[in-house]
Amino acid sequence: MKIIVPFITLTALFFGMLPAHAGGCYVDPVIEYSGSGSITSAVFLRDEACMDGSIVLGTVPSGASVSIIGFTDGWYRIEWNGARGWIGMQFAKNDASKTGKIWASYREYMDTLPSIKPGTSSPVSTPYTSDPTMLSRTRGYILxxxxxxxxAWYVDPVTEKRYYMKDGPTAYQMMRSFGLGVSEKDYAAMAGGNWTIKNRLRGRIILRVQEHGEAYYVHPHTLEMHYLKNGDEAYRVMRLYSLGITNADLGSIAEATIPLK
Incomplete structure (x- = not known):
């Protein structure tokens, strides 16, 4: 298993480098391709052509030969090792050709050619469960x-799944969805250094429900409380105190969509 290493000082290098899709997920038509391609850098194989809410089926290694069968909004549809899924187009060299067929409806295309997990012949229907060892090392962290x-991904200690923290508005939604209300008595005890309560809430986002709902992130290692003034500040702070993780290790943690509240 690869080692997860602290990644604090270099986080600024990655600000603003997240992939963007102007049209939104599942909006553009799917252009059918036929032919081969090669992977230029190890990449996650996903069940849907979207970062938000998609399931990681596995990791396609650099140099792998794949069949490219479709394209939509910056994503290639590929078949590899018995699996079928989506990868970001920047991670592959495309030698395939368009067949001339275009699927106007993304969902109709997916219903016809559903994603398939590696090593199986069954369409994807449920997410993987997280690896217990990896969870024990990452629970409550931003990765x-x-x-x-x-x-950036937040591993919620309660659901034991990871959630994509795309930007400030997403971080704000996380505060609403995962925030746990605490009394002023408990907050004062935590601020005063009560390690028992802090340890119980490590990795959680807490809300001062009796004081305007102010939010704090309890770091899972140091147990320090970091004030999250708003969505943008939450995004900045939580990335600042994050851990770097390899694609392979991240893929062993189940992914889910942020619940709306």
Whole structure:
């Protein structure tokens, strides 16, 4: 298993480098391709052509030969090692040709050619469960993909799944969705150094429900409380105190979509 290393001082290098799709997910048509391609850098194989809410099916290694069968909004649809899924177009060299067929509906295309997990013949229907050992090392942390574009993920200690922290508004939604209300008595005890309460809430986002709902992130290692003034500040602070992680290790933690509240 690869070692997760602290990644604090270099986080600024990755600001603003997250992939952007102006049209939004699942909006553009799917252009059908037929032919081969090669992977230029190790990349996650996803069940959907979107960062938000998609499931990582596996990691396609650098140099792998793949079949490219489709394209939409910056994503290639590929078949590899018995699996079928989506990868970011920047991670592949495309030698395939367009067939001339265009699927106007992304969802109709996916219903016809669903994603398939590596090593199986079954369409993807449920996410993987997280690896217990990796969870024990990452629960409550913000993780940065150091082998990709510095994408940030929050591993919620309660659901034990990771959630993509795309930007400030997403961080604000995380505060609302994962925030745990605490009394002023408990907050005062934590601020005063009560390690018992802090340890119980390590990695959690807490809300001072009796004091305008102010939010704090309890760092899972130092147990320090970091004030999250708003979404943009939460995004900055939580990335600042993150850990770097390899693509392979990140792929062993189940992914989910942030619940709306």
């Amino acid at each position: 940065l993909q150091v082998q990709s574009h510095g994408e």
